[in-house]
Amino acid sequence: MDFKLKCDGWIKLIEDTLADFMEKAARTSQPCCRAGSEKSIYEAMRYSLMAGGKRLRPMLALATCEMLEGDINDVLPYACAVEMIHTYSLIHDDLPSMDNDSYRRGRLTNHKVYGEATAILAGDALLNYAFEIMLDHAMGSDSNMGAKVKAMGIVAKASGASGMIGGQVVDLESEGKNIPLELLQYMHSLKTGALIKAPVMASGIICGAGGEKLELLRLYAERLGLAFQIKDDILDVEGDFSLLGKQTGSDEAKGKSTFVKLLGLEESKKRLASITDEAVHALDYFEGKGVFLQRLARQLLERKN
């Protein structure tokens, strides 16, 4: 397996599908008599959605599907929905009243280009559209309806107040405070972890995994999510603006608690390595079939952005 080639292929599939969904959204919107003014919302949605990025979350959904020998076409809508939800959360997170960031992935943030009002609505619309495309897919055929509804429920729960949004609230309220490691880990398990776990679990459900298989997928995804966040904190200290596409040292400047701050750089790196190992070994059960997901976990440990 050429890992890089496989990644690139999946990223292309994901980006093409996202572009198709956006094209379809703009096309099926009722023509606005004279103004054509709501076009701008689709531009703003597309600006952030098509801004590149690792496409980690949708890739996890597709790779899980491949490991389970499922049908990629049944998983793609969930993969794209999760990426839309991730993107909306970044748009809202970057707003002046939230993290007040001007750059994201080397480009101006959404509100810097389209203004705050449109950025808020573009975020809302992406969250909403995520559910539209999953529901459209479910309406497309009556087969496997129970699993589809369950997968949508997993995504919905992961992105809500008991998942990602809950994590954002804890994050907001922890700023400038010294918080214990336990709370930091809990915060990240919601803020970042929930939406890394959701595509793996939703894909697993759609592809018919249950029992032990589903538990191992959960373990893999939870460990991966935690490793991802520790690496993020390390990059904020050690990273390179030109590779990261955003300023380093921003956690420090904002008084945010991080793994590096609480554990030190060396201990953070040690934990990152051991947690990545746990993720990798969770998939030993699947023998050769989990090799891409295992390699992906190792790759995230080495990433520069």
Added chain:
Amino acid sequence: MDFKLKCDGWIKLIEDTLADFMEKAARTSQPCCRAGSEKSIYEAMRYSLMAGGKRLRPMLALATCEMLEGDINDVLPYACAVEMIHTYSLIHDDLPSMDNDSYRRGRLTNHKVYGEATAILAGDALLNYAFEIMLDHAMGSDSNMGAKVKAMGIVAKASGASGMIGGQVVDLESEGKNIPLELLQYMHSLKTGALIKAPVMASGIICGAGGEKLELLRLYAERLGLAFQIKDDILDVEGDFSLLGKQTGSDEAKGKSTFVKLLGLEESKKRLASITDEAVHALDYFEGKGVFLQRLARQLLERKN
């Protein structure tokens, strides 16, 4: 039928169910190690959701269900979901970068109490929770799954970029401009109309309506939505702060186009009456069973807030 008594009974059922959903959300959220800080998001959600109001949208869902002799318990989750989506849209609409309103239903707006960041997240969380409760309901039993998914799809489409959010964008971009009546009507059909039509249609689908029945429900709901908006514009000119719970004259002050501005007060009132008539007569087909919905349409014409 004592109309007032029936309304009050339904409002109580709706508010009790909304309160239950919020209580459940706060309870099932994972306990936050030490901080308990994400409690605030549920407080902010509840503050706006439980702030009273006419509960028009959920009431439409329930009354449609009764007319069709469906099971109220199957419609309640959709009724509440639509009210949550309506509430989130008000929270985001009131933000400084949007309409910048300080009062809503006689109380401070969400961001005035909880701050902008929490208000944005509370809105996001309400939109998300709307889908969570509909999906939870669908997962509860496999029966009528196709209709449930279809009803969710109707709600999702109505609240998205080709529905309510699209209307908000047209509204934002029309501020301070003179727009033609056709565009004003189009804007309202999305901004207000879509989420008045959705509970009627979703309830209709859940209760097994099809063909002609569904078309008549659509006609009723579309006429009602338009009448509702014309009345809103009239109230902004003629209304009373103490009854409205918000400042009058705000459309004028913000340079918004309104039916009153484009048609004059008298012509607006004439249209309101004839459009209300159309809504009422759309339900003649259902004979005595549509009497509550017909009375509701007439009542909205007379309302003071």
